Amino acid sequence: MSDLGIGAGAGGGGATVRRDPRASQGVLADGVIKTKPRVERNRVLVTGGAGFVGSHLCEFLVNRGDQVICIDNFFTGSKDNIAHLIGKPNFEVIRHDVVEPILLEVDQIFHLACPASPIHYKYNPIKTIKTSFLGTMNMLGLARRVRARFLLTSTSEVYGDPLQHPQTESYWGNVNPIGERSCYDEGKRAAECLTMDYHREHGIEVRIVRIFNTYGPRMALDDGRVVSNFVAQVGALMHPRVRGCDVSL
Ligand SMILES: O=C(O)[C@H]1O[C@H](OP(=O)(O)OP(=O)(O)OC[C@H]2O[C@@H](n3ccc(=O)[nH]c3=O)[C@H](O)[C@@H]2O)[C@H](O)[C@@H](O)[C@@H]1O
Known part of the structure; x- marks a missing residue:
């Protein structure tokens, strides 16, 4: 069944094509109401x-x-x-x-x-x-x-x-x-x-x-990354250290 509400034989050539006059209103040839999938926003x-x-x-x-x-x-x-x-x-x-x-x-x-x-x-x-x-x-x-x-x-x-x-x-x-x-x-x-x-x-x-x-x-203070480490160390009144660089500020 195509989107246009056209019923065609699987064999193709010579098939009878019926179009329901209400097809443009979403009604298929057999009277079934055609519903579109609801397309949600993004x-x-x-x-x-x-x-x-x-x-x-x-x-x-x-x-x-x-x-x-x-x-x-x-x-x-x-x-x-x-x-x-x-x-x-x-x-x-x-x-x-x-x-x-x-x-x-x-x-x-x-x-x-x-x-x-x-x-x-x-x-x-x-x-x-x-x-x-x-x-x-x-x-x-x-x-x-x-x-x-x-x-x-x-x-x-x-x-x-x-x-x-x-x-x-x-x-x-x-x-x-x-x-x-x-x-x-x-x-x-x-x-x-x-x-x-x-x-x-x-x-x-x-x-x-x-x-x-x-x-x-x-941001988790115990996350272990540089900014959270600095904040945690400053909060604890420690000297901030850069891990892996042996630098103390
Ligand atoms: O700065 C970065 O480079 C990183 O930034 C973010 O990471 P971030 O939000 O800072 O870190 P987390 O708070 O740990 O968030 C990672 C999330 O992935 C989730 N996760 C982790 C591992 C896993 O196997 N599956 C999974 O869903 C965690 O539960 C968590 O919710 C991105 O999620 C990372 O891909 C990126 O590499």
């Missing part, structure tokens, strides 16, 4: 939406009027971060680990799910690189299937121990592939590579942002 998936950056993104999108689905395995994120959004008609939360595939009908995917602080990503490095690689592959697979636009949150860590300052996008970095931070640095590099390969091979519309140090409300 349906957006945010993975890692219960995290620090993700929860602010969810808030922005919900306030903009998008239909937002947040998925998170709550490894470092928290329900408190999104408590103010729960109950809003255009916000849903699903507890899900992105290393497993998921099928959702969406128009855009913001893929943030990944432990981001050294204490978290070193906690289970094999899981970290699995999350980066398999999680990104699953989300790109979903983007391909539903033709959604895709954004990956990458990181300044893709530059590793950079030899160029400041880093520009044309700089490819200086990364140790076998060190303790590699699960994160190389994981995000592999995620960027997959993103661009899906773009080139399958025409997926993609964006990559390399986030440097962020701070703000809902």
Whole structure:
């Protein structure tokens, strides 16, 4: 049955074509009312939406009027971060680990799910690189299937121990592939590579942002990243120290 309410024999040639005079009003030849799927406004998936950056993104999108689905395995994120959004008609939360595939009908995917602080990503490095690689592959697979636009949150860590300052996008970095931070640095590099390969091979519309140090409300003080460490140390009247540099301020 075509969208026009035309009943045609499967064989094609010579089939009787009947058009109900009410077809333009959505009534098919057999009198069945044709219903269109309800197209919701911009349906957006945010993975890692219960995290620090993700929860602010969810808030922005919900306030903009998008239909937002947040998925998170709550490894470092928290329900408190999104408590103010729960109950809003255009916000849903699903507890899900992105290393497993998921099928959702969406128009855009913001893929943030990944432990981001050294204490978290070193906690289970094999899981970290699995999350980066398999999680990104699953989300790109979903983007391909539903033709959604895709954004990956990458990181300044893709530059590793950079030899160029400041880093520009044309700089490819200086990364140790076998060190303790590699699960994160190389994981995000592999995620960027997959993103661009899906773009080139399958025409997926993609964006990559390399986030440097962020701070703000809902940042966890025990997160282990430089800004939260400074704030915590200043709060405790200690001399701020830069981890890995042996610098005391
Ligand atoms: O600055 C950056 O480079 C990072 O910024 C954000 O990370 P952020 O919000 O700062 O960190 P978290 O608050 O830990 O958020 C990560 C979220 O991902 C979730 N997550 C983590 C791991 C996992 O396997 N699955 C998963 O859903 C966590 O539960 C959490 O909600 C992005 O989520 C990271 O992808 C990005 O690398």
